[in-house]
Amino acid sequence: MAPEKTAPATIRARLMELAELECLEPALVHRLDDTDLAACTGLGDEVLTAYLRALDAAAKMDAGMAPTGWTAARYCRLCGPVLLWPDCPPIVLACPWCFRRKAGRYVPRPLVQCADCVHFIRCERNPLGGGGDCSKGLGGHWPKQRHRCDGFEPVEDRP
Ligand SMILES: [Zn+2]
Incomplete structure (x- = not known):
């Protein structure tokens, strides 16, 4: 009975050490419950580190980063x-x-630029450098002006 109680604590301690080595937030390890820790039983440091990196990536994405x-x-x-x-x-x-x-x-x-987007309508008088328009109505920009745009769609060579 004693090993079952100490095993999650041992794994949590090892995860804390690995998180510190990776400069990851200790909260990632604190959030894990005993079931999560039990699933880590027998895994090597390389796998545990990959697990911590995946937890870190998921936490950042959930926070919008x-x-x-x-x-x-x-x-x-x-x-x-x-x-x-x-x-x-x-x-x-x-x-x-x-x-x-x-x-x-x-x-x-x-950041994207209109020059690379299929929706960019180039200026007729100065197609390479003139300000253009957007066929999706998302605003006109200079071809190389970098900005954020949800409607960006890259020009690609389709066969
Ligand atoms: Zn996607």
């Missing part, structure tokens, strides 16, 4: 422009923000 390292502007076909990890392809069919967006949560948007 991009997880650490998610600095790349990518396009999700369901969400529009989103921040994802740098190894991610430029266009994805779905993303980790999808279910949060559908649940009405805030999704931080990367």
Whole structure:
């Protein structure tokens, strides 16, 4: 009986040490209940660290912030422009923000520019540098003016 009571405390202590090494909030570990800790029984430090990083990423996304390292502007076909990890392809069919967006949560948007968007209507007199308009009615910008836009859709070469 004693080992069953001490095992979650032992795992919690190890998770606290790993969280400190990763500079992660101790609250991530404090929030775990005994069932969560029991599921960690027998896992190595590498897996536990990955678990803590995943918990940290989920907590940040729930708070409307991009997880650490998610600095790349990518396009999700369901969400529009989103921040994802740098190894991610430029266009994805779905993303980790999808279910949060559908649940009405805030999704931080990367900066985009109209010159890269299919909805940009270029100025006829100065197509490369003149101010343009938006076919979705989301406002006119300069082609290279970086701004946040939920309606951004990248120009892509389709076969
Ligand atoms: Zn998405």
